Amino acid sequence: MSKNRVSPAASPCPCGLPASYADCCGAFHAGRSSAPTAERLMRSRYSAFAVGDVAYLLRTWHSSTRPAELSLDERVRWTGLEILSTSGGTAFHQEGTVEFVARCRVGGAEDSQHELSRFVREDGRWVYVDGT
Numbered sequence: 148m149s150k151n152r153v154s155p156a157a158s159p160c161p162c163g164l165p166a167s168y169a170d171c172c173g174a175f176h177a178g179r180s181s182a183p184t185a186e187r188l189m190r191s192r193y194s195a196f197a198v199g200d201v202a203y204l205l206r207t208w209h210s211s212t213r214p215a216e217l218s219l220d221e222r223v224r225w226t227g228l229e230i231l232s233t234s235g236g237t238a239f240h241q242e243g244t245v246e247f248v249a250r251c252r253v254g255g256a257e258d259s260q261h262e263l264s265r266f267v268r269e270d271g272r273w274v275y276v277d278g279t
């Protein structure tokens with residue numbers, strides 16, 4: 148197994164919020180709570196990519212678009228997340244969008260992914276539908 152994907156509980160959360168991993172996305176990954184907004188779900192999914200939590204990525208994927216399996220590219224190191232805009236996605240909504248830029252390093256090269264993701268509630272919890 149990969150050793151450098153593991154994020155110690157006390158280290159800063161990969162998603163960029165000013166909290167430890169354990170108190171932030173780690174609580175969602177461990178199933179202690181679920182993300183209250185589409186943005187928090189988006190952040191926690193970014194963190195799941197960063198720490199290599201494939202199970203979390205799959206269970207926060209809408210049942211209609213979820214891949215049968217998912218393998219993460221071991222060469223990718225996620226280095227930062229910037230939320231550009233959101234719509235809907237709060238406790239008062241059933242749908243939401245989050246536009247973000249996720250930065251990463253692949254080998255020695257910097258790369259980034261700019262996406263507008265769609266989220267809906269499924270069984271009351273926010274899940275990822277798809278992105279463009």
Ligand SMILES: [Zn+2]
Nearest residue numbers: 160162171172
């Ligand atoms: Zn976080």
